[in-house]
Amino acid sequence: MDSVRTPDSDPSETSDSPAPPAPASLAGKVRSAARWSLINTVVMRLGNFATGILLARFALGPAQWGVYGIAQTVLLVLLSANELGVGLAIVRWDGDPRRFAPTVLTLGTVSSGLLYAAIFVSAPTVAGLLDSPGASGVLRVMCLCLVIDGVAQVPAGFLTREFAQGKRMVVDALNFVLSTSVTLVLAFAGWGAMSFACGAVAGNIAALIGCALAAPGTLRFGWDPQQARALLKFGLPLAGASLLALAVVNVDTMVVGSSLGQAALGFYVLAFNMSGWPVRIISEAARRVSFAGFSRLAGSPQALAQGFGRALGVLVTGTVPLCVLLGGLATPVVHLVYGSTWLPAAAALPWLMALGLVRIGCELAYDCLVAAGQRRSLVLVQGLWVVALIPVLVVGARLGGIVGVSQGHVLVAVGLVVPAFLYALGRAGISLGHIARACAWPFFGGTVMTLVVLAAKRLLGDGTVALFVIGTAALACYAVCVLPSRRYLLGSRTPAPEAA
Template sequence: MTDQNPHAPSSASPAPDYQGASGGHEQSKSQLGIKAGRGGAFAIGTQIIVVLIQLANIAVFSRVLAPADFGLVAISTSIIAFIALFRDMGCSAAIIQKERLDQDTLSGVYVFNIGVAAILMLIGIVCAPLAGAFFGDGRVTSLIMVSSGTILIAAVGAQHSALLRRNMQIIQDRWINLVAVAVASAISIALVLTTDIGYWALVANAWLIVLVQTGLLWAVSTWRPSRVGNWQGARDALKFGLPLTGTELVYFFNRRFDDILIGSRWGIVELGFYSRAYSVLMIPQTMVSGPASSAIVPALSRLQSDPEQWRDMLTNSVRIIALATFLLAAMLTVNARDIVRILLGPDWGQAAEIVSIFGISMFARSLMSANPWIFLSLGQTGRMLRWQLLTLPLFIAGMLLGLPYGALGVALGFSLVHLAVAVPSVFYAAHRSPVSATGLLRVTGPIAAAALAAVLISRGLDLRAMLGGSGLAASALSIMMTLVIYAVGVAIVVMLDGATRNAFQQSGQWIRQLLGKDTFEGQSE
């Protein structure tokens, strides 16, 4: 989307927050890869700290609360997540993706988002008793009513966050996220350990995150809304965002429908095990893919008129991210018992079986990591929605077929479908882009092979039996052994495959550029 509102008043001028990202200046293009790489590296670095905090959060809560508590909160979280899908109608993504913006567009989008969020908050409060009646538990009603307010608070700062990411101010955006998570975790852990509020500490954690994050975003961002003189830019942003909202709606049924199925068929205890297992699966997403996307998508969006630079940045980014995500996929598959024992404690053995099954899904997610970057950076949200609609029936069928076998069956059905659609989805995403599907698969294929070999070797050797222990030390050593086997596999692939070796050398040069001192100032401007 590169069009600019032709009817905007001549007085409309870019605000300081987005002035630097308003066009395709050659100087900014030459620095874009450096800024994106440094921003992505910093985002992943801070996100590792965030994940460590969240892991501590998981470890404490899992040892204090019962599976039924997590199942109860998972039900309310799923319903709030569904309502919140419509909070900004994809307009934040439009703010990041559009090459040119004006004050009327930003203010119009902001006013629209706040109005929609307020209505959604009221809908959540009104519908809460219906949800409580459906699940036969009045506690669900109270949880939904209290949690509905987070929808409006999050909307107040959503556009400020989008502007920071648009301008490649990744450091500021990630610091805000880190501080919010740290403050919320510290207070919520103190509450659950020193009071008897139980699962309400989880709700307090969610509230604290959005409150701190929104406050810091307003403190850091210099942009402020103003009276809207022309609504055309906001309508254009909404036109871009609606297909993305549709995609997120389909993804919700893809992801959250399983919670509803398990909660209604098997109850909150089974759902509690399942939701904790899924939280472990999401560690790679929150630690690597999510933070990297916050830097990569804005950078690719600025390069959409330069196919060669766009392709180089995409493939280099995919290669680096794949190294981490395939390792985590192998660990989830092989070391599920060890990971769950360390994170959740000894009473969550049922969750470990589900985590191991979810490892299959993580392999598929790693293959598809570039797909959303392609769709969003090129403004192809309509194609993104069509693919989600095409595959949604397959995921629902997989989950329904597995439902009679409990949470483990649902996880297996979900993961097998994910694996089946992975390669076709890469071909679909790459079809109308500067990169080929075979090119992307050549990037990820050798790394996936090393991860699969690590899984087979680790399972064949039965590392836990070799280590001769069942405590936390043996679990940690088992995980480290998988890491070593994977690293050796990657090294062998690099040595034997000339194309992969050359590609890694190019990526190494790219990384050295990111570490160079001559352009460091570009990220901090």
């Protein structure tokens, strides 16, 4: 497959395109970036986890969580399209990105500003349609993050391109400290869901400043019509696919909010956030590295297939035990962490954990297909997912409440979306054999873990002590089951015997 060129490059000009990095050099960069990214994500998510416990137990109720869920959903959907997908060109294209970065910055800033103006005017209508009129003011404040993100995506893209995850960790730490401090102070002062909005804006401002300092000289506005046309041609399909991907994981919030009310939405948002712990801790760390890594391997189908298989194996191996434990021990975990007030959320959690595992694989496949240039296949798969999901979730909400919505998610994902992604990956040269090899041992270990958890719960019950005993025993069984896959995951090879 031909490499993607910058809009101002010429096929005859090769001086701007650096030589492909040696495999060992690239592997070293990816490993180092992955370590920093994982440390960063774990630390930040543990901090967010502790903050969520404080807020849920002592400051906010289910209805306020519901308002926050509505505002967060709208923001995430808009963020997927606010820079028209052109920011990925900083990471993906060959050549010196500083030549076209000013045009990327201008496009991103203008588009995000227009989106914010639209949501500011339509906020009361959007909140009313979602049966959350109190979310209007929260929407207007929280969506200021659109404009900040439109400016920050260029320096952040440079950090991703260079695998500079150590610097990114410092930036994220600034974001976390400021956003958490503002949120906690305002929440305990009685600001309700607005505390999340103000905290998000404060944290994003800190992140923008941090990215600008970590990647100096990248915040320069400029305009080149030829570059702009090429950037939009590259970015708009990706923005559409990203918008569809965000719709997949956020349309349920809109369905629950409009059908079941703010209290039910609060319970669902809490359960969905819990199901996202493995996704955010493991998958988010990997995705900060995977797209840049897959982009370097896109010219070799064999290398891309091997890289995807190993990345998927690592992700699934790390995610399966978390999903099994949170799903199988949902009631005692929710009670222990958040208190009895939030126990209705536990009923939906096992199904959402299954969805979380599917999401991790689909998100990695998403990055691989983008890097491989399979944008049309990606848009078709995401579009199919959304079209099938909406009616199923509506029916699920009416028949089974938040549990029915969770079951509908899993039904569509497993029955329709996974086969569609497998087909798209096959077209990119990644066979079912690569995927089966990556998933076989973790799935076997997960099955054993599930049987252990179910049997132990019948013997020991759902108490706090039983929770830790069951979890420890299940994890030990899983570790034994996946031990044979360690050579594949580490990429180690048995050395050839030396000649006598």
